[in-house]
Amino acid sequence: MIQLEFLDHVALRVSDIHRSADWYASVLGMQVVQPDEWKPFPIFLLAGSSGIALFPARTETPQPLPQGDWIKGDHYAFRVQLPMLETAKQHFNKLGISYQEQDHTYFRSIYFKDPDGHQLELTAATRPLPDAA
Structure with missing residues (x-):
């Protein structure tokens, strides 16, 4: 079994990798990493154990991006503390970034979009999930 x-x-494919890298750094506080060996792309963004690789x-x-229930990457969620x-x-209000809130019973989330329309989520646990079946 794979572990x-x-x-x-x-x-993510984006229209302007430098604009997107700046956006993810300023909006989500992600660290921008681009070793010389990778130039001109991808630009890598890090936060904890998570990363986003930006490609043009x-x-x-x-x-x-198509809207609706098409076969596609739907959204990308980052865990935060409540x-x-x-x-x-x-922070989003100061930057003029619109967002939607949702209560998922075990999690609370806010959804928003990056400059290219990729749907992002910040999610926080509100109580433990029931044991897996």
């Missing part, structure tokens, strides 16, 4: 440790990173979209006219949700909402 996974954690999801290491997701790779390979089109002159990027199309918006008090951090309030901090994030204040």
Whole structure:
């Protein structure tokens, strides 16, 4: 049986990798990493054990991401402590970033989008999940 440790990173295609790297650093406080061996891309962003690899979209006219229940990456969630949700909402309000809140019974979340429309989530546990079946 394969034993996974954690999801290491997701790779996103974006219209402007430098703009996106700046956005993820300033909005989510992620650390920007780009060793010389990787230039000109990807640009890697780190937060704890999680990462995002940014790659340029390979089109002159990027199309918006499809909405709805299509086969696609739906959203990318980052775990935070519950008090951090309030901090994030204040930060987003200052930056003019719109978000939606949702109570998932065991988690509270806020959803928002990056400059290319990728759906992101900050989620915090409010109580333990029931034991797995």
